[in-house]
Amino acid sequence: MIEVRELTKRYGGTVALDGLSFTVEPGHVTGFLGPNGAGKSTTMNIALGLHTPTSGDVLLGGRRYTDLEQPLHEVGAMLDAAPAHPGRSALNHLRALARTHRIGRRRVEDLLEQVGLAGVARKKAGGYSLGMRQRLGIAAALLGDPPVLMLDEPVNGLDPDGVRWIRELMRAQAAEGRTVLVSSHLMSELELTADRLVIIGRGRLVADTTMRELAERY
């Protein structure tokens, strides 16, 4: 479960988040919708301890990211698909991550297979296509088998096969009882993936609803 509580973030004079609160439940794909600049990435960055909030907090299974003992086992995220180390292969990238977090080598091999990178696992990630980088990002996010997944605009720029693959993966993760939060600025994208929807604008909550309720009410 993800709990966003009274979250405020200011960058100098810019108010990126303005008292934002909502909860994301396990077992669903929850879409996080809002126009560019609404505060979606800021919310996810704070959830992952990459930015500090001005006030309020985000709890993952009841704790702040910075208080998690084994963060990779608690939350997996793909915030952008740029490889952290372009000179490193997918295999070495995942192995390094696995080593740091005491995850077995076998899990790395299995994941490379699962995300469809087994054939290019020894090539440098800097030469990967966008779709392959997304697959590597997803593999890193899944490495610790976390109960919470957070994906920031994961299908941007992907070919139809890649888009379908990520959608199916998110739905399968939710069906296994995980909490999945996926951001997009496009309703047309989220209506194909999400069954719940959190809509924000200018750092504030606009609606917290289900797709069904949205279709019936509007």
Ligand code: ADP
């Ligand atoms: P979204 O992900 O919904 O497109 P963001 O969270 O990226 O929105 O941005 C929310 C607001 O915060 C925007 O006005 C953006 O310009 C501003 N912002 C985001 N990151 C920074 C930063 N590092 N420095 C200054 N302003 C920022």
Ligand code: ADP
């Ligand atoms: P390194 O020293 O090799 O960079 P780190 O342990 O610092 O190893 O990990 C950094 C890399 O791991 C980055 O690519 C980052 O995106 C990824 N990473 C860290 N935590 C997570 C997470 N919870 N979910 C997905 N990827 C993560």
